[in-house]
Amino acid sequence: MFNNKELFKTAFKEQLVSRLGKSMDEATAGDIYKILGNLIREVIGREWAETNQEYKSQQQKQVYYFSMEFLIGRLLGNNLLNLGLLETVRDGLLELGWNLEEIEEQEPDAGLGNGGLGRLAACFLDSLASLGYAGHGCGIRYKYGLFEQKIIDGHQVELPDDWLQKGNVWEERRPDKRVLVSFWGQVEISEENGRTVFRTVNDEKIWAVPYDVPVIGYGDLHVNTLRLWSAESAMDPARMRMQGQNSYYKFLDYNRSVESISEFLYPDDSGYEGKLLRLKQQYFLCSAGLHSVLRTFEKLGRPYTELPDKVALHINDTHPTLLIPELMRILIDDQGFGWDEAWDITTRTVSYTNHTLLSEALEKWPVNMVRELLPRVYMIIEEINKRFCGMLLERFPGRQDLVDQMAIIESDQVKMAHLAVVGSYSVNGVAQLHTDLLKQDVMKPFYELYPERFNNKTNGITHRRWLMHANPELSRLISETIGTEWILNPHQLLKLEEYKDDPAFQESIMRIKRGNKLRLADYIRQKQGISVDPDSIFDVQVKRLHGYKRQLMNILHVMHLYNEIKDHPSEERVPRTFIFGAKAAPGYYLAKSIIKLINVVADVVNRDPQMNGKLKVLFLENYSVSLAEKIIPAANVSEQISTAGKEASGTGNMKFMMNGALTIGTLDGANVEMHEMLGDDNMFLFGLRSEEVLQYYRSGGYHAREMYERDPRIKRVMDQLVSAGPFCCHDLEFGLISQSILDLNDEFFVLRDFGSYADTQAAIDRAYLDTQAWAAKSIVNIAHAGHFSSDCTINRYAADIWKIRPVQPAIQV
Incomplete structure (x- = not known):
């Protein structure tokens, strides 16, 4: 649409008038941001469609990166950089009376992630697109992010992170691609034409509606997709009203329950209801995303036995591990495969990245919760566990201790990391030391059983955002000194x-x-x-x-x-x-x-x-x-x-x-x-x-109190936490810190x-x-x-x- 400053200024002023009915003199910074975003969407719209068509026509294998977090940050500046339009737009806006940095401040940080896990996923999407790989993200469109942090009297106070309050200029709602996700119900088993058939009845259905965000690669225009799912009601409120007041109230309860699924990133899971909501979120992501992936695969006209040749499903940490039993469910119940065939397809399609060495961070879910919320999926997990434990006893007779240690279901808990390892073909750590410790300690028995599955892939960051965009003067100096080849290499x-x-x-x-x-x-x-x-x-x-x-x-x-x-x-x-x-x-x-x-x-x-x-x-x-x-x-x-x-x-x-x-x-x-x-x-x-x-x-052999008594520097600062002095609070709030160090042995x-x-x-x-x-x-x-x-x-x-x-x-x- 524009490839120089004058064309940009003309296009921008036309869009401002046609979309908002405003002149430059009347426009606000928010208006400028909205028009810029719309212009970029128009610039890349055709390439976005062409990229997807290219994938379909070439029938190359595509990667779907499932993650509960995508910490993408602001997209305006990064998208302009990747499109090669950053300087054109900056100079053009300046002549129109606006500073690009001021306009970038109008964009909220997307409330789709919290820390390193989500930022890694965002960097990976940028690299997949920039390198020309067919790779997409699959996540949840949270209405509210983790929280907006305010510091009041030194305390952290959490406020709602209402990042969608003014809409999201980058997303495209795709109601035509919605899918049904099912919770609760009972499983009925019958025989039909010589095979066992499983049907879930009396279940609660909800719509998963996708919102697509373009992921723009650097240089040659290549546009992948971050698909974010939003939960919506599958009931007709008018029909419920007609069925009487009680039915309508039930609808309102159901509707609130549905909305909560995609409402908050990481709801508080300290109680049962919060845990249940997190489990709902995880299955919602896995079921919706997988149905969407398989819908795309089916358009290739290939048999499901070729799924591992055309699709790679990647689990970013254990949160999306329910992909494994959900894929098994679809292959067995919907596609008619036997167990062994379905297991072979699944374990050649799913790969898993482990992100933690902390045992308390390895996810576990109460058996009753999984069984009640996801009855058919739980049956499949139970069967996976039964077959896996049986294999272990055959290979290691008399080693019940080893079976208990490695079981997927043990002590009334479903261990998601164990399921992820057993149900995937690749398990990678994210730094060499981390991977070594996984092999030597945290997952040692699994490594000894499946040594070929374990590998290291040290994390990385996109230099486009973290050097070229965040530090443009340094980027320019580097290019002036060694040339520009470093941008591509x-x-x-x-x-x-x-x-x-x-x-x-x-x-x-x-x-x-x-x-x-x-x-x-x-x-x-x-x-x-x-x-x-x-x-x-x-x-x-x-x-x-x-x-x-x-x-x-x-x-x-x-x-x-x-x-x-x-x-x-x-x-x-x-x-x-x-x-x-x-x-x-x-x-x-x-x-x-x-x-x-x-x-x-x-x-x-x-x-x-x-x-x-x-x-x-x-x-x-x-x-x-x-x-x-x-x-x-x-x-x-x-x-x-x-x-x-x-x-x-x-x-x-x-x-x-x-x-x-x-x-x-x-x-x-x-x-x-x-x-x-x-x-x-x-x-x-x-x-x-x-x-x-x-x-x-x-x-x-470690005794924190010995360190406290031995080093006067340590003793002094530890004492200042709880005794009179410049840092001590009158309510002894820092006693919890002192206790964690001295009483709980640091x-x-x-x-x-x-x-x-x-x-x-x-x-x-x-x-x-x-x-x-x-x-x-x-x-x-x-x-x-x-x-x-x-x-x-x-x-x-x-x-x-x-x-x-x-x-x-x-x-x-």
């Missing part, structure tokens, strides 16, 4: 190593970093009224708040620094600005106490005149993708300090690395692979190794690693004083970040797991 970033000692290049890197810090400082001043020093070290920890991620260790160290400055006010110090951003799950009271502690410490530090020019602490509320795009390019230090062996991979570590921040971290997750490339000179390591942590868990070894962490932080101060050496380290980090591009990761998934190839010539990575 991120491994080419390695050429930057040649410039690590170049004074002019170092100066440019530090100038760009300071410019990003000034922009973040301006944002902080506008939002919180606090001035921060752009020449201080910006030390950043932004991620979901959880005990193993150890934000607690970070803030305890800040308290220690405060004590040191108070004790020795005349000492020269390298100025530090500590920046936190995190959401705690609403029912995770310890995590919410840590948020309160961070805010109390920030208040004390920022009000103390002795800290001026030495120490500042910020907690930035409502952490999101769009906020991360402001924070990450400005960071000097990236906090990746999880307990070794607990973080599956991490992707924040990669984003900071790509933007030139130096990592302080443990040898955990993908930090291990970062260290293999960067060495000791270009990141700051501390703390226990994963094997040491594992030994403590297995054999004991599950995540905060005190054990504190001394090493504090010493390493002191080493960072010394390193930062050498500006040239710091710049060189930063350049080395950027140079090696291409290894963690999601393009590289997706190519490995495509070749090793999904067995797909690009529908058009791929970007070589």
